[in-house]
Amino acid sequence: MSLLGPAEIRILANKLNIRPTKKLGQNFVIDAGTVRKIVRVAGLEPGDVVIEVGPGLGSLTLALLPEVRGVIAVEIDPVLAAQLPLTVAEHAPEFADRLTVVLADAMRVLPADLPQERPTALVANLPYNVSVPVVLHLLETQPSLGKILIMVQAEVADRLAAAPGSKVYGIPSVKAAWYADVRRAGPVGRTVFWPAPNVDSGLVAMVRREPPTTVATREEVFAVVDAAFAQRRKTLRAALASWAGTAPAAERALRAAGIDPSERGEQLTVEDFARIAEHRTTESAAESGVA
Template sequence: MLGPVEVRTLAEKLNIRPTKRLGQNFVIDGGTVRKIVRVAGVTPEDVVIEIGPGLGSLTLALLAEVARVVAVEIDPVLAAQLPVTVAERAPEHADRLSVLAADALRIGPEDLPVLPTALVANLPYNVSVPVVLHMLECLPSLRSGLVMVQAEVADRLAAPPGSKIYGVPSVKAAWYAEVRRAGPVGRNVFWPAPNVDSGLVSLVRRDPPATSATREQVFAVVDAAFAQRRKTLRAALASWAGTASAAETALTKAGINPSERGEQLSVLDFARIAEHGPSR
């Protein structure tokens, strides 16, 4: 494990100064790392994709528990150092690690040495939602995930319909998976300590709603509904449908009250609306 002293020493050796631009906050608490691995529920058969491994605290803990870890790191200095750190601290598991120096938002299954079955990561705060959605979309092999994100983002991802914080991330994540909050994480387990608390989010893959509409068509409805979330669906979906009258027709055919607002609808409701949209 990498504790506070080891993390700072390694960062100094590499002349690494954590940047807000890359959302870098390194975990320095072994207890937190072990908790993430435990709550993730990974097995010795799992292939884990870890986004933003940083200096390798979580990587080291994962390597002892799973068949393989594919670590995707955008910082070339950190990507080059990670295999060295693993070889020094866990040589018996070094052959389980693959490192990809890349932007996680730009990779697909063709870029990976093996298809992962689980996503486990301390995600950079600035891209956490796009990364989660991209991983779920481009890697259908993923059956589960546990990610550490900003507490507010964790709440939004796991929010149910009817909640004030239910929105685009909530609906889109629900298209792919059952999403729930899996515990809080304090600020002092990181270096540097962020200005906000963090939270764990559990993702369990499920089939998308049974619908004749495509994912792109459903997500277009979701985006339109929450672009003006204070408006009724009849008004909010007017641009999507062409006119407010056309939006009302689509909503009525879908069995949705046109005076409802987007935060009241489930992902299945949005799918039903998409089935009656202008492109159908």
């Protein structure tokens, strides 16, 4: 099997009359060493079924196919989606039957849109402009995903993997932590892409775990997270006033959760946010006479 290099990528793009667009966040990987590294770091097993978002011209797809039972490539561009099976048939014919191409927007794809065999891993070079929403959407809608290895903008990688107290800790950090243990898995330079982006990239690894134990729903917890970081400079008492109805109500929820109302959102763990949401849910139920 042969992987795609810079010459093959450009020949293929010219053949298809494709020019990478910022609108779709397209930066094609042209370095075989990089795709091999991604596959290695992903920790895949022969029985895995990988969902790859935005396979583009197929650089990463070709490296994934020999390592797993199947690859579900979700591609929004109909020209690229039609070409991918042809590229695999040319460069890796012995693995062509492991590929399934789904023409869809990854932000909207649901289990019913995918093959019956559920994906166990997400490995992808994600478009910079939608990387966080795509990951969170797939974590929410594809519960079979147990592990993730994504390549994203370095700044996004830092935010996803940030711990409480970090300057870049925020909404993506907390929401990703709801689903998984998250870590930075290495840097990626600009020269491995065509066209070369104006920013560096990074690898992020996630391993799914159970969410915090709470009677609050995920939506209720995420509403607290959104409110807490909407005005980062404000104390939690002030930032959560609108969410709780009043500042005193926010303070009650915070104190009941064992959190100082003068703290700020970047100091809290996902478990802290769950406790805040849980108290408010219980209090609202009591006020309405449900509890």
